[in-house]
Amino acid sequence: MGSYIPGTEREQKEMLAETGFDSMEELFRHIPEEVKINGELKIPSGMTELEVREKMRRIAGRNRVFSVCFRGAGAYRHFIPSVVKSVISKENFLTAYTPYQAEISQGILQSIFEYQTMICELTGMDASNASVYDGASAVAESIAMCCERKRKKALVSGAVNPYILETVKTYCSGSGTELVIIPEKDGVTDRKALEDMIDEMTACVCVQHPNYYGNMEEAGTIGEIAHGVGAKYIMSVNPISLGVVKTPGEYGADIAVGDGQPLGLSLAFGGPYLGFMACVSKMTRKLPGRIVGQTVDKNGKTGYVLTLQAREQHIRREKASSNVCSNQALCALAAGVYLSAVGSGGLKNIAVQCMSKAHYMAKLLEEAGCTIENKGSFFHEFVTVSDMPAEKILADLEAEGILGGYPLDEYRVLWCCTEMNRKEDMDRAAHIVRRCGKC
Amino acid sequence: MLVFERGREGRGLSLIPACDVELVMPEKSDKRKRALHLPELSESELCRHYTDLAKECYGVNDGFYPLGSCTMKYNPKINEDMAALPEFTEIHPLQPEHTVQGCLEVMKTAEEYLCEITGMKRMTFQPAAGAHGEFTGLLLIKAYHDSRGDKKRTKIIIPDSAHGTNPASAVMAGYSVVSIPSGEDGCVDLEKLREAAGDDVAGLMLTNPNTVGLFDKNILEITKIIHECGGQCYYDGANLNAVMGMVRPGDMGFDVIHLNLHKTFSTPHGGGGPGSGPVGCKEHLAEFLPSILVERGEKLSFVKPRNSIGEIKSFYGNFLIVVRALTYLMTLGREGVPQVSGNAVLNANYMMHKLKDCYTIAYDGVCMHEFVMSLSDLKKKSGVSAMDIAKGLLDNGIHPPTMYFPLIVDEALMVEPTETESKETLDEVIAVFKKLYKTAERDAGELHAAPVHTPVTRLDEVGAARHPVLKYEFSK
Numbered sequence: 001m002g003s004y005i006p007g008t009e010r011e012q013k014e015m016l017a018e019t020g021f022d023s024m025e026e027l028f029r030h031i032p033e034e035v036k037i038n039g040e041l042k043i044p045s046g047m048t049e050l051e052v053r054e055k056m057r058r059i060a061g062r063n064r065v066f067s068v069c070f071r072g073a074g075a076y077r078h079f080i081p082s083v084v085k086s087v088i089s090k091e092n093f094l095t096a097y098t099p100y101q102a103e104i105s106q107g108i109l110q111s112i113f114e115y116q117t118m119i120c121e122l123t124g125m126d127a128s129n130a131s132v133y134d135g136a137s138a139v140a141e142s143i144a145m146c147c148e149r150k151r152k153k154a155l156v157s158g159a160v161n162p163y164i165l166e167t168v169k170t171y172c173s174g175s176g177t178e179l180v181i182i183p184e185k186d187g188v189t190d191r192k193a194l195e196d197m198i199d200e201m202t203a204c205v206c207v208q209h210p211n212y213y214g215n216m217e218e219a220g221t222i223g224e225i226a227h228g229v230g231a232k233y234i235m236s237v238n239p240i241s242l243g244v245v246k247t248p249g250e251y252g253a254d255i256a257v258g259d260g261q262p263l264g265l266s267l268a269f270g271g272p273y274l275g276f277m278a279c280v281s282k283m284t285r286k287l288p289g290r291i292v293g294q295t296v297d298k299n300g301k302t303g304y305v306l307t308l309q310a311r312e313q314h315i316r317r318e319k320a321s322s323n324v325c326s327n328q329a330l331c332a333l334a335a336g337v338y339l340s341a342v343g344s345g346g347l348k349n350i351a352v353q354c355m356s357k358a359h360y361m362a363k364l365l366e367e368a369g370c371t372i373e374n375k376g377s378f379f380h381e382f383v384t385v386s387d388m389p390a391e392k393i394l395a396d397l398e399a400e401g402i403l404g405g406y407p408l409d410e411y412r413v414l415w416c417c418t419e420m421n422r423k424e425d426m427d428r429a430a431h432i433v434r435r436c437g438k439c
Numbered sequence: 440m441l442v443f444e445r446g447r448e449g450r451g452l453s454l455i456p457a458c459d460v461e462l463v464m465p466e467k468s469d470k471r472k473r474a475l476h477l478p479e480l481s482e483s484e485l486c487r488h489y490t491d492l493a494k495e496c497y498g499v500n501d502g503f504y505p506l507g508s509c510t511m512k513y514n515p516k517i518n519e520d521m522a523a524l525p526e527f528t529e530i531h532p533l534q535p536e537h538t539v540q541g542c543l544e545v546m547k548t549a550e551e552y553l554c555e556i557t558g559m560k561r562m563t564f565q566p567a568a569g570a571h572g573e574f575t576g577l578l579l580i581k582a583y584h585d586s587r588g589d590k591k592r593t594k595i596i597i598p599d600s601a602h603g604t605n606p607a608s609a610v611m612a613g614y615s616v617v618s619i620p621s622g623e624d625g626c627v628d629l630e631k632l633r634e635a636a637g638d639d640v641a642g643l644m645l646t647n648p649n650t651v652g653l654f655d656k657n658i659l660e661i662t663k664i665i666h667e668c669g670g671q672c673y674y675d676g677a678n679l680n681a682v683m684g685m686v687r688p689g690d691m692g693f694d695v696i697h698l699n700l701h702k703t704f705s706t707p708h709g710g711g712g713p714g715s716g717p718v719g720c721k722e723h724l725a726e727f728l729p730s731i732l733v734e735r736g737e738k739l740s741f742v743k744p745r746n747s748i749g750e751i752k753s754f755y756g757n758f759l760i761v762v763r764a765l766t767y768l769m770t771l772g773r774e775g776v777p778q779v780s781g782n783a784v785l786n787a788n789y790m791m792h793k794l795k796d797c798y799t800i801a802y803d804g805v806c807m808h809e810f811v812m813s814l815s816d817l818k819k820k821s822g823v824s825a826m827d828i829a830k831g832l833l834d835n836g837i838h839p840p841t842m843y844f845p846l847i848v849d850e851a852l853m854v855e856p857t858e859t860e861s862k863e864t865l866d867e868v869i870a871v872f873k874k875l876y877k878t879a880e881r882d883a884g885e886l887h888a889a890p891v892h893t894p895v896t897r898l899d900e901v902g903a904a905r906h907p908v909l910k911y912e913f914s915k
Contacts (some may be wrong), residue, residue: 002770004513004705005782006861015785015862016569019792027563027788028685029807031654035690043552046772049517056766059548060526062541064534071441073530074753079452083482085523087489095498095514097506098711100842103833103893107492112444117910124473127909130711133567136753144611166750170729173748174612216469226823236815240580244466248470259753269542270532270754271567272639272713295903303895307903313570313607314844316615323607326568326716330709340442340485343451347477353458360460377466398535406533423459 001046005051029146056237060431068405068425070361072381072416073406074135074211078261078350079419080242081341083266088299088334098290098329102305103312108114109304111255111330112292116338120338122242122254125278126247130290130323133333135259136164138275140171141322145279145286146204146232153178153201159215160208162235168206177203186375187213187383191221198229206234209251210304213414214358214381215374223252233285239276239335240261241379243351248278254280265331274331284336285311288322290329301341350419354380357426362428365415373412381416384406390435396436402429442488443911478726495894496710497550497838503860503868505790507809507841508602508650510680510702515770518705518763527762532754536740543739544760549717549765550733555746556776557676557696557718558689564756565730569677570714571751572697573608575729578748579695580642580671581612581719582727586746589669594640596665598627600651600845602677605644614641621847625651625802627661636664648681648807650845651852652787662692668683671695671724679703679807680857683775683782695720704764715760730755765887778857783808783859786865791858793869797876801848809855813848823879823886825850830874830897833890837868850915 008013011025021027028036047055071075077259088094092107099105099112112130119128132138144152156168158181172179180197182205183190186235189207198205205226209217219235226233234255235248240262248256260274263266279287285308293307313320341348358380361371371386386393390407402425403416417426464470464886474503480488484860497504521527530539550562566572577595595609596617606616621626626649645664650653655661663671673691680703688696700706701714708714720728729751731741771779784807791800791810801811814825829839829852839855856865878885890896 142555
């Protein structure tokens with residue numbers, strides 16, 4: 001059995017005696033007998049480190065790692081520089097609590113301040129929080145930021161990632177926010193439908209850009225429609241795309257959110273990831289969760305603190321803007337290191353490579369007999385439809401060690417390319433798809 | 440120095456080969472025009488920057504970390520190694536089921552162990568943190584009442600000693616909050632609870648042991664009162680470290696719980712996250728659980744609960760945190776789990792006993808894994824506040840206890856030593872606490888001025904909130 005308790009039996013006895021107890025059991029004597037566990041827990045015996053390691057390795061070995069991956073749909077395989085892991089493994093970062101004690105937490109606080117700056121730089125917004133759970137919960141929280149007494153209706157595009165939509169539904173069902181889904185047309189938000197649906201009761205309009213299918217939305221126009229009735233405009237964006245794509249700020253968004261996973265976080269079977277949230281300055285005090293601000297100490301030295309805490313649950317309780325307490329701080333640190341490592345030029349290069357490779361792959365798949373559904377411009381994801389069952393295409397790819405795109409239905413597949421997809425792998429994958437169509 | 444102030448234009452790392460296909464750019468109308476300022480650094484500068492920052496942080500290996508209600512126990516190294524296995528980190532969440540059997544095994548085994556420890560039937564790992572779990576659990580309660588056509592229940596009862604997340608979560612789930620005052624012993628006032636219980640009550644949220652560190656011995660009566668009025672009982676697992684392996688929330692009468700894997704189950708706090716807040720429930724609530732559950736069969740598979748409340752985030756939760764917690768549980772096993780709570784309670788009682796002659800203990804008696812001191816008397820006598828003592832601890836290389844919580848105790852310091860501290864450490868810390876008390880009596884000014892041995896002294900928080908500077912401004 002393993003244990004992390006330093007106290008020996010002898011020390012336990014000493015401490016019990018000094019404290020006035022005869023036994024460990026006596027420490028729990030005041031607990032009613034009828035609620036105590038009778039006997040032992042029904043879980044296995046503890047193990048040594050060697051045994052645990054072998055057992056976990058065996059379990060991990062039942063997973064299959066694909067060396068080539070064309071699957072995205074909300075989780076993206078990107079290159080992660082070695083410095084990222086090195087920094088987030090430092091135990092002073094890894095094992096610290098939320099930086100309540102600012103005097104001994106300047107490192108974490110400064111790293112969050114830097115992260116907030118980078119998120120504002122990426123999105124063209126004025127203020128960022130210190131992170132929330134992930135991209136989907138960030139969208140849900142951003143809708144709550146927009147609701148007012150007279151505006152309780154949220155219009156959300158049907159072309160956002162299904163997880164975002166489902167998460168927003170759950171949050172809205174709790175808060176009593178009316179959620180209306182804007183239909184999609186030709187793979188993008190139906191602008192005409194939006195114009196018909198929007199009214200003075202609308203709190204916000206939310207789109208994903210590029211959207212679930214990789215398509216570029218009419219992001220500027222949709223923002224104008226939202227602002228036309230005094231509603232807020234929320235954009236959910238892929239942070240990598242911001243290396244080349246217009247910022248939410250340039251499109252006129254009031255709030256920019258997204259999942260920071262592409263910024264140095266591994267796929268990890270879905271988490272931990274990172275939700276980023278940024279907004280225009282007049283909405284700053286509506287942001288949920290932690291925010292770090294710059295200030296000075298008693299001697300005038302620059303320092304950082306958790307700030308604007310009057311919004312938060314530990315002060316405001318039931319009147320708080322959100323219940324968020326723990327966030328994804330270490331993931332935000334990873335994103336900060338990642339962005340520092342790649343730099344402005346690097347991020348742009350990665351974004352261009354994602355987009356270029358997706359277009360190359362789309363062309364290959366078209367030649368292999370698939371039809372590309374995307375009508376206009378797309379970023380690093382696109383949808384194919386063909387008369388070959390998606391299941392068959394994906395099984396053939398899997399047999400060759402390739403994780404193909406994500407099946408949307410029987411015949412449609414959502415593909416993704418990043419800087420990780422080499423030309424030769426794309427050629428090989430397309431060849432397999434072509435062969436699949438011929439048999 | 441900020442990362443933006445380091446480096447020079449043109450520096451950088453060599454990371455990605457040149458693009459091997461024809462370049463495609465967004466159309467002009469969608470192309471970024473705004474300048475993008477990100478750091479331009481060499482790898483060595485980058486590493487030095489973060490090493491500098493790391494020096495100005497305080498982790499669990501820097502020293503004693505008795506942050507009440509946060510369970511800052513040691514974070515085992517093997518947990519990190521297991522969470523870094525490529526067969527976990529390189530797995531796409533939407534891979535075919537037969538290629539992720541290992542991940543499903545982790546989730547299923549963790550569910551089985553944790554359900555056994557808590558007395559629950561099923562568990563979801565989707566909630567990313569404790570507060571996220573609270574929100575989820577309350578939605579389960581709501582779905583349960585709704586499914587029975589019972590729509591009149593609009594209130595959640597929460598003791599005034601509860602964590603701030605409880606009332607905030609209740610409001611997010613669409614409930615109004617009935618705050619009930621604690622009794623003189625710090626526990627639930629049964630009379631007040633009976634008065635509040637009625638057919639408009641959806642449920643009760645409770646931490647047991649509570650936030651003053653006491654096990655509420657009336658727990659069976661409390662859950663009975665709620666059940667008799669038709670409500671559900673929610674257990675906030677923040678303090679499970681005190682009782683795991685000894686008592687199960689399920690046996691106390693709770694219907695739904697959340698755990699904090701980042702507290703009780705030794706996963707690191709990461710400077711504020713990622714955590715993991717799995718929600719467990721009894722059979723009658725299981726059909727409402729969010730997202731997916733893992734079922735055993737010929738192979739492991741995902742199954743959607745029949746009347747699921749839906750998703751509360753993307754995918755299946757903070758999976759790598761679950762890997763760490765499972766590694767911890769495999770290490771401890773059935774013998775190790777109760778030893779954790781036993782030693783956590785012993786350490787807290789030992790510290791409380793040794794400090795009692797000096798500091799005022801808010802609620803005397805046998806405490807569980809933590810205890811609360813009130814510095815109210817000291818403040819009256821000397822002008823030294825809980826904050827001042829906390830800052831004095833910083834100068835002695837000790838992380839302060841939780842300050843000014845719970846709200847029902849004036850000038851509160853909430854001390855949770857955890858089971859992973861040795862007697863020597865406790866003795867040293869006790870000596871420091873006593874020394875600071877003497878200092879307070881002798882020279883209050885010294886503690887008002889503390890800390891002086893930290894990278895910065897006390898910071899102007901009022902100024903920070905009044906004139907928020909939330910990002911670095913690049914020169915135009």
